[in-house]
Amino acid sequence: MAEKNISIAADRDNPNLILILLLLNKWGYVSGEDISKKLGVTRSAIWKQVNNLREMGYEIESSTRLGYRLVNSPDLILPEEIWSKAKLELLGKNIHYFSSIGSTNEKAKKLAISGAPSGTLVVAEQQTSGKGRLGRQWVSPSRTGICVSIILRPEMAPYEAPKLTLLTAVAACETIRKQTGLLAQIKWPNDILIDGKKICGILTEISAELDRINYVVIGIGINVNNYYFPEELIDRATSLSLILGRKLNRKELLVGFLESFESHYNLALKDNFKEVMTKWRKLSCNLGRHVKITGKAYSFEGNAIDIDDEGALLVKKDNGEIERVFSGDVSLR
Ligand code: ATP
Numbered sequence: 001m002a003e004k005n006i007s008i009a010a011d012r013d014n015p016n017l018i019l020i021l022l023l024l025n026k027w028g029y030v031s032g033e034d035i036s037k038k039l040g041v042t043r044s045a046i047w048k049q050v051n052n053l054r055e056m057g058y059e060i061e062s063s064t065r066l067g068y069r070l071v072n073s074p075d076l077i078l079p080e081e082i083w084s085k086a087k088l089e090l091l092g093k094n095i096h097y098f099s100s101i102g103s104t105n106e107k108a109k110k111l112a113i114s115g116a117p118s119g120t121l122v123v124a125e126q127q128t129s130g131k132g133r134l135g136r137q138w139v140s141p142s143r144t145g146i147c148v149s150i151i152l153r154p155e156m157a158p159y160e161a162p163k164l165t166l167l168t169a170v171a172a173c174e175t176i177r178k179q180t181g182l183l184a185q186i187k188w189p190n191d192i193l194i195d196g197k198k199i200c201g202i203l204t205e206i207s208a209e210l211d212r213i214n215y216v217v218i219g220i221g222i223n224v225n226n227y228y229f230p231e232e233l234i235d236r237a238t239s240l241s242l243i244l245g246r247k248l249n250r251k252e253l254l255v256g257f258l259e260s261f262e263s264h265y266n267l268a269l270k271d272n273f274k275e276v277m278t279k280w281r282k283l284s285c286n287l288g289r290h291v292k293i294t295g296k297a298y299s300f301e302g303n304a305i306d307i308d309d310e311g312a313l314l315v316k317k318d319n320g321e322i323e324r325v326f327s328g329d330v331s332l333r
Helices: 017-024 032-039 043-055 079-085 104-113 162-180 240-244 250-269 273-283
Strands: 007-011 059-063 067-072 094-098 121-124 145-152 185-187 191-194 197-208 213-223 290-294 299-307 313-316 322-325
Touching: 007 079, 017 032, 017 043, 017 067, 017 079, 032 043, 032 067, 043 059, 079 094, 079 121, 079 250, 094 104, 104 121, 104 145, 104 197, 104 213, 145 250, 162 185, 162 191, 162 197, 162 213, 162 240, 162 250, 162 273, 185 273, 213 250, 250 273, 273 299, 290 313, 299 322
Parallel strands: 094 121
Antiparallel strands: 007 094, 059 067, 121 145, 145 213, 185 191, 191 197, 197 213, 290 299, 299 313, 313 322
16 A cells, blocks of 8 residues: 555544544454444544544454454554553653654754643654764664654753763663563663664754753654665664564554653652663663774773763773763764
């Protein structure tokens, strides 16, 4: 079926209830009469909505006696798919969904400027100009990975914002480990690697005054079902499906990540960031290792010994000096 270009701005308090009912009763029939009573809509309005869902790829059986039954869902991360599975308070009350978009972070920044509340998500099946740090390109073909941006308005000083990248990395790394059993590791400051190849990138962007944050947008890209990469990335990138040799459920992975993110974010807001740091250290592939730091105008090598409370990497040079390295303008090899 040709992919339709869909964009939806959805609110958890006002979902597509037919889809929610079908998702919550998967494999069981929901009677037309029940739907009609619960939603206060006519049988023909239900029929129309069911057909809309079918056009989107939902396989729905109908029987005059029994009603409707969801047999198969398309590989789409629609807001209702998230709401029917996830236990979330802050995240995802508002979800902006796109089958294709330039960049979820760019869209999220525009929404944040026009007042979108903390916890708003931008989810896309594909990014046509996804980006990493320093304007580098992030490759995200349709329905292969997870592309999500989170808008937050934390009560935090701007200098604390790197903590958000660290906790996002912990949430992504833990979720990948839990759901796949693979040994994912965090590469400071913003990547998740498996066997030395990048499986996930994180881009944190912030708008702040001197002493307060206006908004933060955290973009996450996870390579899930990519079966190939452009030539220049083959040695550096990988996906969960390439490693495991099977297709994975992107919805479950996204829901797991969002739940983990929310609980780590709550820890950070409740002054329990130490717990997040302890996990980060355990998941890191850099600490205790030799690293090369490359900035625009300098480069040096040393041993990565720790990260500090502000998220800076502490690198001990050969002459014994310890450098605090901030993520803004460096690459790490
Ligand atoms: P680097 O990984 O080059 O040291 P970085 O960690 O700062 O730098 P990011 O800005 O986070 O990188 O991500 C952009 C880079 O990631 C691109 O320059 C490209 O090398 C790589 N990349 C792009 N798309 C993907 C992808 N889908 N999976 C893995 N790596 C990718």
